[in-house]
Amino acid sequence: AQSVTQPDARVTVSEGASLQLRCKYSSSVTPYLFWYVQYPRQGLQLLLKYYSGDPVVQGVNGFEAEFSKSNSSFHLRKASVHWSDSAVYFCAPGTQVVGQLTFGSGTRLQVYA
Amino acid sequence: EAAVTQSPRNKVAVTGGKVTLSCNQTNNHNNMYWYRQDTGHGLRLIHYSYGAGSTEKGDIPDGYKASRPSQENFSLILELATPSQTSVYFCASGENWAYEQYFGPGTRLTVL
Numbered sequence: 001a002q003s004v005t006q007p008d009a010r011v012t013v014s015e016g017a018s019l020q021l022r023c024k025y026s027s028s029v030t031p032y033l034f035w036y037v038q039y040p041r042q043g044l045q046l047l048l049k050y051y052s053g054d055p056v057v058q059g060v061n062g063f064e065a066e067f068s069k070s071n072s073s074f075h076l077r078k079a080s081v082h083w084s085d086s087a088v089y090f091c092a093p094g095t096q097v098v099g100q101l102t103f104g105s106g107t108r109l110q111v112y113a
Numbered sequence: 114e115a116a117v118t119q120s121p122r123n124k125v126a127v128t129g130g131k132v133t134l135s136c137n138q139t140n141n142h143n144n145m146y147w148y149r150q151d152t153g154h155g156l157r158l159i160h161y162s163y164g165a166g167s168t169e170k171g172d173i174p175d176g177y178k179a180s181r182p183s184q185e186n187f188s189l190i191l192e193l194a195t196p197s198q199t200s201v202y203f204c205a206s207g208e209n210w211a212y213e214q215y216f217g218p219g220t221r222l223t224v225l
Contacts, residue, residue, distance in 0.1 A: 034212065043217050043219050044156075045216070046214075049212075090155060103155035
């Protein structure tokens with residue numbers, strides 16, 4: 001079984017709409033969870049992170065994610081998307097080796113006007 | 114000002130040739146990583162390092178070597194490049210006590 005699953009390869013939403021990008025992780029990884037964003041022809045940028053505490057964590061540019069231990073999920077949300085949010089989003093849980101991440105296959109978000 | 118830089122940004126190599134990809138970080142992080150990114154696979158870990166002189170195999174090390182001569186520099190070496198190594202390569206750095214990593218802009222490698 002895959003250690004992290006992003007079931008939606010591509011999501012298309014209209015500008016101003018709400019957004020949820022899904023991420024599920026397996027018991028083989030740690031509950032230390034990260035979302036990264038990759039804009040075209042760029043490297044990955046850290047969007048937000050969860051180590052412990054409040055299960056809803058805030059990130060940059062209005063993004064937030066909610067950790068659910070019971071559902072083994074860490075879904076990314078945004079209340080109102082902008083065209084500039086068009087990018088590829090990666091969910092990345094920590095592995096059992098401190099410092100190492102394992103990356104999902106990514107979700108490509110397209111926001112249209 | 115970029116904390117993780119990579120060179121070259123683009124590279125075309127011939128099959129059987131030697132390729133060296135370089136990475137430099139100014140974060141003073143102990144850990145450094147090399148990944149490749151291919152469509153449908155996300156990022157896959159090739160090699161990583163815990164500090165100067167250290168290199169460790171990641172999930173897909175075959176066909177690659179790594180070198181960490183200093184805290185700041187981490188190189189990925191393809192001794193005999195093959196077309197299957199055509200990909201985008203990313204370097205990242207991170208603290209040895211934390212999971213978050215900070216990425217360079219990537220190197221697009223084409224092996225003909």
